[in-house]
Amino acid sequence: AAAEPIVGGQGRPGFVRVRGAREHNLKDVSLDIPRDALVVFTGVSGSGKSSLAFGTLYAEAQRRYLESVSPYARRLFHQMPVPEVDEIDGLPPAVALQQQRGSPTTRSSVGSVSTLSNSLRMLYSRAGDYPAGQALLYAESFSPNTPEGACPECSGLGRVYEVTEQSLVPDDSLTIRERAVAAWPPAWHGQNLRDILVTMGYDVDTPWRDLPKKDRDWILYTDETPTVPVYAGLTPEQTRAALKREDTPSYQGTFTGARRYVLQTFANTESASMKKRVARYMVSTECPLCRGKRLRQEALSVTFAGADIADISRMPLARLHAMLQPYAGGKAQGGKTASDKRRAKLHPEQMIVTQRIAEDLVARLDVLLALGLGYLALERSTPTLSPGELQRLRLATQVRSNLFGVVYVLDEPSAGLHPADTEALLVALDQLKASGNSLFVVEHALDVIRRADWIVDVGPAAGERGGEVLYSGPPEGLKKIEASQTRRYLFDDAPPAVRARRESNGWLRLEGVTRNNLDNLSVEFPLGVLTAVTGVSGSGKSSLVSQVLVDLVATELGQGAPAPELDEADDLEQEAAIPTQGRIVTGMESLRRMVRVDQKPIGRTPRSNLATYTGLFDQVRKLFAATKMARARRYDAGRFSFNVAKGRCETCAGEGSVMVELLFLPSVYAPCPTCEGARYNAKTLEVTYKDRNIAEVLGMTVDAAAEFFAGEPLVERSLEVLREVGLGYLRLGQPATELSGGEAQRIKLATELQRAGRGNTLYILDEPTTGLHPSDADRLVNQLERLVDAGNTVVVVEHTMRVVAACDWVIDIGPGAGDEGGTVVAAGTPEAVARAKHSRTAAYLRACLA
Ligand code: ADP
Ligand code: ADP
Ligand code: ZN
Ligand code: ZN
Numbered sequence: 059a060a061a062e063p064i065v066g067g068q069g070r071p072g073f074v075r076v077r078g079a080r081e082h083n084l085k086d087v088s089l090d091i092p093r094d095a096l097v098v099f100t101g102v103s104g105s106g107k108s109s110l111a112f113g114t115l116y117a118e119a120q121r122r123y124l125e126s127v128s129p130y131a132r133r134l135f136h137q138m139p140v141p142e143v144d145e146i147d148g149l150p151p152a153v154a155l156q157q158q159r160g161s162p163t164t165r166s167s168v169g170s171v172s173t174l175s176n177s178l179r180m181l182y183s184r185a186g187d188y189p190a191g192q193a194l195l196y197a198e199s200f201s202p203n204t205p206e207g208a209c210p211e212c213s214g215l216g217r218v219y220e221v222t223e224q225s226l227v228p229d230d231s232l233t234i235r236e237r238a239v240a241a242w243p244p245a246w247h248g249q250n251l252r253d254i255l256v257t258m259g260y261d262v263d264t265p266w267r268d269l270p271k272k273d274r275d276w277i278l279y280t281d282e283t284p285t286v287p288v289y290a291g292l293t294p295e296q297t298r299a300a301l302k303r304e305d306t307p308s309y310q311g312t313f314t315g316a317r318r319y320v321l322q323t324f325a326n327t328e329s330a331s332m333k334k335r336v337a338r339y340m341v342s343t344e345c346p347l348c349r350g351k352r353l354r355q356e357a358l359s360v361t362f363a364g365a366d367i368a369d370i371s372r373m374p375l376a377r378l379h380a381m382l383q384p385y386a387g388g389k390a391q392g393g394k395t396a397s398d399k400r401r402a403k404l405h406p407e408q409m410i411v412t413q414r415i416a417e418d419l420v421a422r423l424d425v426l427l428a429l430g431l432g433y434l435a436l437e438r439s440t441p442t443l444s445p446g447e448l449q450r451l452r453l454a455t456q457v458r459s460n461l462f463g464v465v466y467v468l469d470e471p472s473a474g475l476h477p478a479d480t481e482a483l484l485v486a487l488d489q490l491k492a493s494g495n496s497l498f499v500v501e502h503a504l505d506v507i508r509r510a511d512w513i514v515d516v517g518p519a520a521g522e523r524g525g526e527v528l529y530s531g532p533p534e535g536l537k538k539i540e541a542s543q544t545r546r547y548l549f550d551d552a553p554p555a556v557r558a559r560r561e562s563n564g565w566l567r568l569e570g571v572t573r574n575n576l577d578n579l580s581v582e583f584p585l586g587v588l589t590a591v592t593g594v595s596g597s598g599k600s601s602l603v604s605q606v607l608v609d610l611v612a613t614e615l616g617q618g619a620p621a622p623e624l625d626e627a628d629d630l631e632q633e634a635a636i637p638t639q640g641r642i643v644t645g646m647e648s649l650r651r652m653v654r655v656d657q658k659p660i661g662r663t664p665r666s667n668l669a670t671y672t673g674l675f676d677q678v679r680k681l682f683a684a685t686k687m688a689r690a691r692r693y694d695a696g697r698f699s700f701n702v703a704k705g706r707c708e709t710c711a712g713e714g715s716v717m718v719e720l721l722f723l724p725s726v727y728a729p730c731p732t733c734e735g736a737r738y739n740a741k742t743l744e745v746t747y748k749d750r751n752i753a754e755v756l757g758m759t760v761d762a763a764a765e766f767f768a769g770e771p772l773v774e775r776s777l778e779v780l781r782e783v784g785l786g787y788l789r790l791g792q793p794a795t796e797l798s799g800g801e802a803q804r805i806k807l808a809t810e811l812q813r814a815g816r817g818n819t820l821y822i823l824d825e826p827t828t829g830l831h832p833s834d835a836d837r838l839v840n841q842l843e844r845l846v847d848a849g850n851t852v853v854v855v856e857h858t859m860r861v862v863a864a865c866d867w868v869i870d871i872g873p874g875a876g877d878e879g880g881t882v883v884a885a886g887t888p889e890a891v892a893r894a895k896h897s898r899t900a901a902y903l904r905a906c907l908a
Pocket of ligand 2: 433434435438442574575593594595596597598599600601602875876877
């Protein structure tokens, strides 16, 4: 545990004192923030809330903490840059519960993140029912990630990977020369293997299926690795002649069978893309020994309440809670089964252990259930969780950690929560506060902001036009702050004006939908209108919209199954993809295209940016290529791309920065020493358009560029749409890696709005208001309406009732989460759903309708 911080002499007691914060867009701000309180940071997206809460306060707390630990331990942290700030006093040690902006990099499960799996292993080890004569096992023996526990057949993966002739040679009408053995390595290495076969006298010019079985088997499955002379570039006949003459070969080549190559590469490669490539040539099946349970038989033979530990890890947490509850009872009576009773008599000490562990588990599960996560199972892998679910999981873990004197810095904890679930979240936050901690929360949901002890409102607008603290004090005081956007929403009780609902011009009807908790569901989406899908978290909204609807429409449109939403390295080890069952029975005739507008980054490297993504940069480059100097030097538009060798800086290959690999830490980018971030070579930078070179243009904000390019209709149009979606403050060249999820989403929307005229497109958005201030959310609704007015259909999964109230149609899923959800509770106009009897959404929606 970290030591009590030293409170600065001049600081107010009980306050964190910040002086001269300048991180990102912060304008040299100074403020005092109370400790032991719920402090909510508000302001429009891009105003600088995160720069203050995470970039400054959390970064500084972490820096101080890391200074106190050994250099070795320091390397294990994801270190944040040292914040730009003059002085901070009175800052307690901090724990950040930040939502992952990209995708999580480490593999883990609900059980490991919550540490519940550790306790369960202890329970099985110490208090499980062992078959007669079997020795007690250590807790590690119940983990598939340890050598003691892992099933020896599948190494704890639960699945075994094998190759078949079909998987290695998908098209057997090809010859070896035509790459029949698709699993072979690409390029030179593959040709080398072919040339070795030529030397060895195999026929590489006959279709695979016509080769003798003996040859096919050897080529695919042999474990021999003969080394033979290779005559590169010679025909089989010439090779035979060369062998006879004993000519000097081009080199000696070593053969590897296709299975050997695939399995070894899969097991040993460190490159995610190589691993992914070879995985395509393998088939996986459930491990026959452990039947997918990943553990040794000894471990699986131990039961508790009749279930093995793998069964328990697959139960929803709510059921696990109900199962453990009787064991946690004060009388140490244990469960009700005959074996429980027998045990209680024979091993009283075991019953005490059972009770202790069960009590602890039940208490921790209480918090998870209260936070609305009772539908998750321990074995659920974290990459399949939404960022909000993961954050609440970590929050619940903290609530039970008994830390005090800590500041928790949270990023929009209400994300993904139905208003009915938000209440429980507030209770968990109160518990942390009551145990003597401080809470610094970046939040947009009005129900959470209203509960703040203290509000720090940042603004007035985004980027360069934000970065000031408009208000820091108890909530009532914000009423008087005219420049605050938050004020309008917090104190203005009048519901937004309701406009006439649009009528649908057809229905997209789905039948027999089965996936996750959806079971043979029929559902209709109206076409040509704006629809919100609502329901408590875990009710099945994402399963229906982001999985089923997307899959089925993509298949009908021939867009193919969309790429899974996982990172490269992750999807291999995923269980075999769960297929969507169901069909579309009407409505496809009026859809030509489907687009998902999500908050995922527009690119993963600094090479993509706003200007390249929207296509705006193509127009700008044409303008540069049309200048006098460019024409005289014969520079074409490609010359002005930092992705093309001609014009870019060669040191950084046009990235403007160079990647520095650090041991044990994520790689960092440092400015390029040659071009100092300009990305281009000196010759290219000599060309100017209206006295600005291409690098200077990339440095302009959208607003500045709109003025600069006035009179250039194509560029102006793109810039105009970007300003309309509220991104006027971004720089054209701002790398994708610096953009927030909300910014990425708006760039995607702007790109779509530029071409909205087409119509007949289905737009799908899953919780698009995450990270958006109510004023940004209103703006988003306007943009979605423009898409609808242009003849498109929009479906959003949404929790913000202001937004739901503005939609034409609502489909409410539920009534509860997991097994208790998955049905359509109500469907109709917002007014109709607000009157629905069994809908948990109705009351909240009613409050937002006049
Ligand atoms: P908020 O949390 O209020 O949405 P942020 O603090 O994330 O706002 O962003 C404030 C400003 O700082 C924005 O203009 C944003 O583009 C910029 N910004 C955010 N992260 C970075 C970064 N890593 N590097 C440079 N600028 C950044
Ligand atoms: P919502 O979007 O309403 O929060 P989801 O569709 O995410 O709900 O979840 C509905 C149910 O399906 C839950 O019980 C959840 O645990 C389960 N589920 C969702 N995604 C997956 C997945 N990738 N793997 C396994 N179960 C899932
Ligand atoms: Zn196994
Ligand atoms: Zn460079």
